[in-house]
Amino acid sequence: MNKQELWDKFGKTFRDFDLESGAYKAPGRVNLIGEHTDYNDGFVMPMAIEKEITMLAQLRPDKKVKFYSLDYDQLVEYDLDNLEYDQKNVWANYLLGVIDEIQKLGETLQGFNLMFTGNVPQGSGLSSSAALEVVTALAVTDLHKIKIDGVEMALLAQRAENNFVGVQCGIMDQYISRLGKKDHALLIDCRSNDYKLVPFKNENYQIVICNSKVERGLVDSEYNQRRNECNQAVEFLSEKEDKTIKALRDVDLETVIKYKDQLAENVYKRAHHVVSENARVLASKKALEADDMQKFGDLMYASHESLSKDYEVSCKELDILVKLAAEEEVEGARMTGAGFGGCTVNLVKKSKVVDFVENIKEKYKLETGIDAEVYVSNPGDGARKL
């Protein structure tokens, strides 16, 4: 639907109160490099993708909020003075959580109508949830003329997911959805919450995302175990080496290797991944700034190897997708997201994209029996008013 068709639909769904209105967009994201580094106080480098959620919004003269999800064809209604978790319409909680956090800032809201639709694949690790939170935060604050900068808005959206939805995510998804910029990746320091846009503007390359279509099973229990192992490494290294070590962020690779024989094998491997991955993120930033796509691609392959062998969060299908990418001689490929399913991210020469997409789909189907979904994207813009 184009913008006019959306407004027509909005008009048919809601009464027009002739009050402040607007249209807004927020994108999903793919993490280019820096996996399982965020909760170790380290670095990540995602980009916004050209898949987004679009939201239309208008104030109402009362204290009601109504949401219409076009994709689910569901219309729900709540009272601003009584926002509670909705067991029945789970999707609505992403919006309710954001509204709740805005109210917690001490803002008095009046009622409003929201209608939205999106093409960010859901539950595939491309962060449709952050796109939904961020677009809601932008719409509601803009309608009420609430002054809030990009970082504050991203943090507010993160709190909505933590507190209302109940998912303990880090800051990456909401940061990139809010602060992303066309032709740029975003380097985020997950300790200080500082960020820096990194130019990604080589016209000869595109990012291709391959969805393995494997459900991300196991994630919760394995995730907790990895966090635990990282903590064990930090405790050991701060005891043996340096009391100022508070997270794996504070450790270099030489130090990890020095204690190889004293650390349990699994703890050593987890630390080796996190510490080497942080270095790869910083090296990737330099490679992008120097427009050295070969170097960046090599770092992506190395990241996958480390995630698969040392951190052990890949799965057969993700490994197959990366192996097939290497056979197609793409510049770089790695699993992206928490692992055990979800997507790979590939750095592909533009002239090879069509062949790559066709070949990888065919070969993946042959090896696994699964139809992969493939999305081609350049680094897109973050959230904005239309």
Ligand code: ADP
């Ligand atoms: P991810 O963020 O990786 O896509 P999540 O499980 O965190 O996966 O979030 C997906 C959820 O976000 C969906 O189950 C749904 O509740 C909500 N959501 C995302 N996009 C839409 C949409 N276009 N319409 C309605 N709900 C959506």
Ligand code: MG
């Ligand atoms: Mg999510």
